[in-house]
Amino acid sequence: MLMQIKDLTPELSRAEQRVARWVVQHPKQASRSTLASIAAECDVSEPTVIRFCRHIGLDGFREFTIRLTEDLSRPVSNVHNNVSADDTASDAVTKVMDASIASLIDMRAIMSSLPVDAAVAAMTRARQIAFAGLGASGHVAADACQKFFRLGTPCTALTNTPDILQFAGVSEMGDVMIFISHGGRWPELARAAELARRRGAIVIALTDQGSRLASLANIVFPCEGVEDASIYTPMSSRLAHLALLDALQVALALVLGDTAVDKLKKSRQALQ
Amino acid sequence: MLMQIKDLTPELSRAEQRVARWVVQHPKQASRSTLASIAAECDVSEPTVIRFCRHIGLDGFREFTIRLTEDLSRPVSNVHNNVSADDTASDAVTKVMDASIASLIDMRAIMSSLPVDAAVAAMTRARQIAFAGLGASGHVAADACQKFFRLGTPCTALTNTPDILQFAGVSEMGDVMIFISHGGRWPELARAAELARRRGAIVIALTDQGSRLASLANIVFPCEGVEDASIYTPMSSRLAHLALLDALQVALALVLGDTAVDKLKKSRQALQ
DNA sequence: AAATTTCTGAAATTTTACTACCTATACGAC
DNA sequence: GTCGTATAGGTAGTAAAATTTCAGAAATTT
Numbered sequence: 001m002l003m004q005i006k007d008l009t010p011e012l013s014r015a016e017q018r019v020a021r022w023v024v025q026h027p028k029q030a031s032r033s034t035l036a037s038i039a040a041e042c043d044v045s046e047p048t049v050i051r052f053c054r055h056i057g058l059d060g061f062r063e064f065t066i067r068l069t070e071d072l073s074r075p076v077s078n079v080h081n082n083v084s085a086d087d088t089a090s091d092a093v094t095k096v097m098d099a100s101i102a103s104l105i106d107m108r109a110i111m112s113s114l115p116v117d118a119a120v121a122a123m124t125r126a127r128q129i130a131f132a133g134l135g136a137s138g139h140v141a142a143d144a145c146q147k148f149f150r151l152g153t154p155c156t157a158l159t160n161t162p163d164i165l166q167f168a169g170v171s172e173m174g175d176v177m178i179f180i181s182h183g184g185r186w187p188e189l190a191r192a193a194e195l196a197r198r199r200g201a202i203v204i205a206l207t208d209q210g211s212r213l214a215s216l217a218n219i220v221f222p223c224e225g226v227e228d229a230s231i232y233t234p235m236s237s238r239l240a241h242l243a244l245l246d247a248l249q250v251a252l253a254l255v256l257g258d259t260a261v262d263k264l265k266k267s268r269q270a271l272q
Numbered sequence: 273m274l275m276q277i278k279d280l281t282p283e284l285s286r287a288e289q290r291v292a293r294w295v296v297q298h299p300k301q302a303s304r305s306t307l308a309s310i311a312a313e314c315d316v317s318e319p320t321v322i323r324f325c326r327h328i329g330l331d332g333f334r335e336f337t338i339r340l341t342e343d344l345s346r347p348v349s350n351v352h353n354n355v356s357a358d359d360t361a362s363d364a365v366t367k368v369m370d371a372s373i374a375s376l377i378d379m380r381a382i383m384s385s386l387p388v389d390a391a392v393a394a395m396t397r398a399r400q401i402a403f404a405g406l407g408a409s410g411h412v413a414a415d416a417c418q419k420f421f422r423l424g425t426p427c428t429a430l431t432n433t434p435d436i437l438q439f440a441g442v443s444e445m446g447d448v449m450i451f452i453s454h455g456g457r458w459p460e461l462a463r464a465a466e467l468a469r470r471r472g473a474i475v476i477a478l479t480d481q482g483s484r485l486a487s488l489a490n491i492v493f494p495c496e497g498v499e500d501a502s503i504y505t506p507m508s509s510r511l512a513h514l515a516l517l518d519a520l521q522v523a524l525a526l527v528l529g530d531t532a533v534d535k536l537k538k539s540r541q542a543l544q
Numbered sequence: 545a546a547a548t549t550t551c552t553g554a555a556a557t558t559t560t561a562c563t564a565c566c567t568a569t570a571c572g573a574c
Numbered sequence: 575g576t577c578g579t580a581t582a583g584g585t586a587g588t589a590a591a592a593t594t595t596c597a598g599a600a601a602t603t604t
Contacts, residue, residue: 014551060593139414242511287584318584
């Protein structure tokens with residue numbers, strides 16, 4: 001961001017350049033100042049500061065503050081910013097990576113507020129665990145299943161509607177069903193979740209906080225889709241889901257103790 | 273900070289607890305919201321939100337915004353050792369997340385040196401694209417397949433040895449085979465790659481640089497296993513593979529132009 | 545030198561954060 | 575029961591900050 005401001009400086013008007021230079025020289029102070037005080041520092045009018053914010057592609061001063069604050073507390077990503085942006089393909093590639101990284105960082109930040117312990121506790125006692133997901137989330141479910149069954153607990157992956165509904169219909173007390181769905185909008189999933197709960201199974205949902213599915217689950221891991229709702233979106237949230245499930249598996253392995261670790265070792269040896 | 277809020281929640285009054293819970297559940301949104309909108313979301317008055325800020329030891333709403341924004345974009349302590357048995361569950365969970373983030377950051381750093389353009393060029397002209405992977409990488413392959421076929425090029429996912437070998441055996445000039453394997457050690461994959469190349473297909477490999485598979489491929493995306501070959505399966509490298517394939521898909525979509533984007537939109541609409 | 549565009553700040557407006565104050569409920573003493 | 579006290583929590587008002595409008599100044603072109 002600071003880099004970007006520096007690059008754009010020559011294209012700004014004189015007064016705005018003063019702002020740009022001051023910001024680059026006092027980034028920390030800039031991030032905590034008010035519009036008026038920055039204007040005073042740079043000896044320009046307040047509208048000029050706003051125009052500066054707009055010219056560097058932001059929405060207003062408010063967003064400027066937020067973005068600058070974010071940038072200053074993110075030591076890594078400043079480093080690579082000087083990739084020459086002439087090549088669109090590689091530009092896009094980095095953007096996608098950035099989005100993925102950002103979504104994981106977001107997830108990491110809220111990790112401590114997630115019901116990890118509750119989920120692990122439920123899974124520790126589980127008679128069996130089923131992972132349910134459709135489409136891209138189906139792959140996540142399959143992946144998770146393959147990871148978890150090595151801990152010794154019976155696991156299934158359910159990746160189509162009939163399977164999911166049937167499983168929910170015959171589920172019992174002691175079963176854990178984990179629903180994965182970034183939107184939480186498939187009515188079939190909600191129905192299955194309801195069914196499973198009525199039969200006494202524990203329902204865990206990796207989905208959007210406000211969705212119907214979330215409201216039906218015993219334990220919810222909210223995974224807000226990050227900002228851009230473009231055509232590509234499910235990508236980053238799927239990564240976040242995977243990472244979360246990785247984390248849960250490790251946590252579960254720790255709680256289960258030696259037995260589980262032993263089983264992991266055995267499953268590994270079987271491959272060689 | 274979120275942790276701190278969570279700890280302090282019981283000591284707050286009823287209305288303030290509502291605010292606390294909402295903030296913990298929507299940290300990102302909270303960091304970008306105005307006082308009024310948070311009050312509305314939590315169904316409390318504005319002063320209550322301010323009182324909440326004061327109670328958690330901050331100066332006012334302004335500082336709350338800054339602190340939260342900082343917290344959410346702090347990439348974390350880079351001291352992530354491997355998970356050890358005496359970790360608490362939540363320790364382990366954060367460590368796993370850190371490892372995942374680190375591996376993506378690593379990948380992003382070397383992104384510009386990767387043969388993205390070559391791979392995209394090959395795929396642009398492809399008659400069909402096959403994604404081959406075994407075990408966990410099989411899920412990556414399936415996921416990638418589902419993503420790429422929406423661009424309009426015929427795609428298959430091959431997730432077991434016989435399929436992979438057979439496909440390689442009948443592959444033709446103009447076909448692209450993408451092998452995904454974090455170790456690159458399966459001899460069958462190497463055999464398939466050799467076969468495919470002999471028949472004129474283009475072989476792309478996402479695998480370890482020094483492996484036999486890598487040496488047989490036309491285009492290699494080296495994904496050093498950052499992680500130790502511990503008992504946990506290559507979790508983060510799989511994430512890196514996925515992210516890389518995401519990036520490739522976006523790059524390909526850009527090169528293919530409007531048609532591809534149209535197709536993406538159509539596939540999206542078909543779901544609704 | 546006139547005309548046009550492009551900056552820039554003063555002032556007005558809106559939005560946002562914060563304060564002062566008031567009310568309803570809970571709880572205890574009498 | 576009723577009265578007093580405490581306190582959570584809201585209403586309404588205020589100060590301050592962000593944003594918009596507009597008119598004059600500077601620069602550029604013609």
